[in-house]
Amino acid sequence: xxxxxxxxxxxxxxxxxxxxxxxxxxxxxxxxxxxxxxxxxxxxxxxxxxxxxxxxxxxxxxxxxxxxxxxxxxxxxxxxxxxxxxxxxxxxxxxxxxxxxxxxxxxxxxxxxxxxxxxxxxxxxxxxxxxxxxxxxxxxxxxxxxxxxxxxxxxxxx
Amino acid sequence: xxxxxxxxxxxxxxxxxxxxxxxxxxxxxxxxxxxxxxxxxxxxxxxxxxxxxxxxxxxxxxxxxxxxxxxxxxxxxxxxxxxxxxxxxxxxxxxxxxxxxxxxxxxxxxxxxxxxxxxxxxxxxxxxxxxxxxxxxxxxxxxxxxxxxxxxxxx
Amino acid sequence: xxxxxxxxxxxxxxxxxxxxxxxxxxxxxxxxxxxxxxxxxxxxxxxxxxxxxxxxxxxxxxxxxxxxxxxxxxxxxxxxxxxxxxxxxxxxxxxxxxxxxxxxxxxxxxxxxxxxxxxxxxxxxxxxxxxxxxxxxxxxxxxxxxxxxxxxxxxxxxxxxxxxxxxxxxxxxxxxxxxxxxxxxxxxxxxxxxxxxxxxxxxxxxxxxxxxxxxxxxxxxxxxxxxxxxxxxxxxxxxxxxxxxxxxxxxxxxxxxxxxxxxxxxxxxxxxxxxxxxxxxxxxxxxxxxxxxxxxxxxxxxxxxxxxxxxxxxxxxxxxxxxxxxxxxxxxxxxxxx
Numbered sequence: 001x002x003x004x005x006x007x008x009x010x011x012x013x014x015x016x017x018x019x020x021x022x023x024x025x026x027x028x029x030x031x032x033x034x035x036x037x038x039x040x041x042x043x044x045x046x047x048x049x050x051x052x053x054x055x056x057x058x059x060x061x062x063x064x065x066x067x068x069x070x071x072x073x074x075x076x077x078x079x080x081x082x083x084x085x086x087x088x089x090x091x092x093x094x095x096x097x098x099x100x101x102x103x104x105x106x107x108x109x110x111x112x113x114x115x116x117x118x119x120x121x122x123x124x125x126x127x128x129x130x131x132x133x134x135x136x137x138x139x140x141x142x143x144x145x146x147x148x149x150x151x152x153x154x155x156x157x158x
Numbered sequence: 159x160x161x162x163x164x165x166x167x168x169x170x171x172x173x174x175x176x177x178x179x180x181x182x183x184x185x186x187x188x189x190x191x192x193x194x195x196x197x198x199x200x201x202x203x204x205x206x207x208x209x210x211x212x213x214x215x216x217x218x219x220x221x222x223x224x225x226x227x228x229x230x231x232x233x234x235x236x237x238x239x240x241x242x243x244x245x246x247x248x249x250x251x252x253x254x255x256x257x258x259x260x261x262x263x264x265x266x267x268x269x270x271x272x273x274x275x276x277x278x279x280x281x282x283x284x285x286x287x288x289x290x291x292x293x294x295x296x297x298x299x300x301x302x303x304x305x306x307x308x309x310x311x312x313x
Numbered sequence: 314x315x316x317x318x319x320x321x322x323x324x325x326x327x328x329x330x331x332x333x334x335x336x337x338x339x340x341x342x343x344x345x346x347x348x349x350x351x352x353x354x355x356x357x358x359x360x361x362x363x364x365x366x367x368x369x370x371x372x373x374x375x376x377x378x379x380x381x382x383x384x385x386x387x388x389x390x391x392x393x394x395x396x397x398x399x400x401x402x403x404x405x406x407x408x409x410x411x412x413x414x415x416x417x418x419x420x421x422x423x424x425x426x427x428x429x430x431x432x433x434x435x436x437x438x439x440x441x442x443x444x445x446x447x448x449x450x451x452x453x454x455x456x457x458x459x460x461x462x463x464x465x466x467x468x469x470x471x472x473x474x475x476x477x478x479x480x481x482x483x484x485x486x487x488x489x490x491x492x493x494x495x496x497x498x499x500x501x502x503x504x505x506x507x508x509x510x511x512x513x514x515x516x517x518x519x520x521x522x523x524x525x526x527x528x529x530x531x532x533x534x535x536x537x538x539x540x541x542x543x544x545x546x547x548x549x550x551x552x553x554x555x556x557x558x559x560x561x562x563x564x565x566x567x568x569x570x571x572x573x574x575x576x577x578x579x580x581x582x583x584x585x586x587x588x589x590x591x592x593x594x595x596x597x598x599x600x601x602x603x604x605x606x607x608x609x610x611x612x613x614x615x616x617x618x619x620x621x622x623x624x625x626x627x628x629x630x631x632x633x634x635x636x637x638x639x640x641x642x643x644x645x646x647x648x649x650x651x
Contacts, residue, residue, distance in 0.1 A: 023515060023553055024553060089468055090466070090469060097466060
């Protein structure tokens with residue numbers, strides 16, 4: 001990918017055009033299809049787990065979300081620890097990154113990686129290196145949406 | 159690595175089969191997947207009054223729904239249904255419509271309306287249990303109250 | 314002796330008398346496994362951190378080179394070496410263990426040829442009798458610093474490259490006529506080239522112009538023609554960068570044949586290994602040159618080669634700050650002693 005800075009010299013632009021010719025593009029369609037199927041498979045597993053909780057425990061469709069997410073994250077942590085999830089990620093791309101298992105993978109992979117720096121500075125300090133921005137912007141987005149909703153209902157729109 | 163996969167597969171099978179010892183009727187096992195269409199029931203075990211059967215017929219006639227279960231308890235009536243997949247975005251509106259429709263028709267009765275799979279499953283299970291004559295009526299009423307209470311979390 | 318603008322000619326022909334090459338498990342499954350002196354079964358190498366394992370790679374390579382050269386570490390005057398980790402600690406810690414006077418070098422993946430050029434220069438002018446030079450990298454330690462955690466499931470684009478786990482060390486000594494060893498004859502030091510690319514997953518594309526610039530400068534300074542060499546090998550351009558560099562060189566008017574232009578990053582792994590565009594890392598050119606290529610030269614497959622190691626001089630901080638990637642390349646010419 002060429003830089004988007006505008007202050008490139010003509011020589012740099014010529015080279016970037018030449019380089020583009022040799023640069024292999026990401027196979028977008030293939031990646032999308034793979035992501036669709038692997039992502040769908042992960043969600044099917046999640047659905048099966050939530051049915052499992054509905055059948056055998058007293059969870060309703062509304063309340064089954066929490067134990068299902070916890071189980072899925074736990075499974076992805078196991079797969080990360082066994083070194084399987086990163087290979088799945090190379091194959092599936094967004095298919096394995098977008099479901100909640102991808103979040104579990106981001107947390108645990110960082111924790112494993114920095115174990116050698118100790119529990120406080122290493123694991124504690126780096127665990128949310130990748131997932132931290134997901135948490136921050138997720139919470140912030142939820143706050144903004146809730147604020148809008150509150151204001152709208154105060155003015156009687158909703 | 160192959161052994162890890164195998165061990166995980168075996169563990170998974172054991173987990174699934176191990177939990178299935180709880181004996182259940184065929185209908186409730188498949189209640190989430192196929193249309194069970196249970197008969198309306200009354201917890202005191204008497205013959206179902208015609209107006210309860212009518213509720214079932216009327217609610218079933220709504221185009222967005224399929225598979226309706228009706229349970230009449232001492233203090234109220236539970237109406238559970240499945241919403242057709244393409245209408246699931248409008249579930250809240252449907253629930254409101256069904257409730258107001260029922261309350262208009264039977265102003266004296268207290269209705270609990272739900273579209274939750276879990277409530278549906280429990281209604282079917284209750285129905286199956288009540289088919290056996292040994293099942294005490296008191297227990298049925300107690301379970302009915304528990305189910306109604308469960309619907310409160312889903313709101 | 315300086316020749317042209319940026320090249321040295323080593324008229325005393327310093328000799329590479331011994332080498333030590335170590336590698337990790339991924340290299341053991343690669344194309345050139347038989348050219349490694351020592352291959353580790355696992356990435357940890359019995360250590361508790363990847364950084365310590367990285368140090369072990371370097372220490373073992375030095376020990377092997379000393380062993381083959383029949384020297385004790387006290388007989389070595391200088392060590393020219395480096396790696397990719399912050400403040401090049403693995404190499405410095407290895408130098409602490411070995412107690413050899415030490416020049417720490419950083420030229421990213423071009424460190425191997427930077428070291429060999431300096432070592433040859435020192436030997437050529439009798440600055441030392443025995444000099445060690447080398448470079449090392451460790452896949453997991455480098456990934457941890459520059460990219461994501463190793464177990465993180467991100468999808469790498471086809472232009473990404475795989476960092477080599479390994480170390481290559483060479484013992485450079487003054488020439489002895491008649492000895493059957495490879496000698497260094499000249500070196501060209503490259504300048505930093507930045508073509509404005511900023512994607513850290515496409516290092517090959519960023520480094521190709523640096524490689525081309527150094528190769529063109531080499532032939533201009535020494536007034537030679539590409540046919541002078543049996544083989545011109547780039548360090549770690551990968552498939553993308555290698556094709557680009559080939560086109561750049563041919564456009565400049567030099568007649569380079571496809572068959573005599575190779576890349577260490579393509580040679581080292583098999584086609585079915587999941588490395589996308591090829592290999593990279595400081596150890597890539599070091600292990601392939603000091604292992605495979607010198608072995609082939611001793612067998613007589615090649616008489617004269619030019620090795621051009623390329624380095625991307627970025628840091629994890631600089632690419633997050635959206636800086637472009639400046640790149641460098643150094644070339645050293647090696648031929649068999651006659």
